[in-house]
Amino acid sequence: MLVNIELLVRIDVHIRREATGGVQDFAQKMGLSRRHLFRYIEYLRDDCCLSIGYCKKRQTYYYTQRKVFILELGRNF
16 A cells, blocks of 8 residues: 555544544545545554544544654655
8 A cells, every 4th residue: 555644644643633523524634535544544553553443422533552653754655
C-alpha cells in the first residue's frame, strides 16, 4: 500500500484528539472512501503497532494505549 505521510499525520491528530466523528464523517474529513480509511487505520494498527479503538457511544476513534507516533523520513512505505 502506498501511504500518504501527510494524510497519516492528519489521521493521527484526529485520533489523538478523539475528534474523528463516525466512520463516514471521518472518511469525508480525510477525503477518503470508507474502505481507504479502514486501510489507513489498519496500517497504523499493524505496521505502526498502534492500538486504536472505536467508541460507538462517542462515535470516535481513539488510542487505547499512549504511544508516540514517529515517522521515519526516508523509510520506504
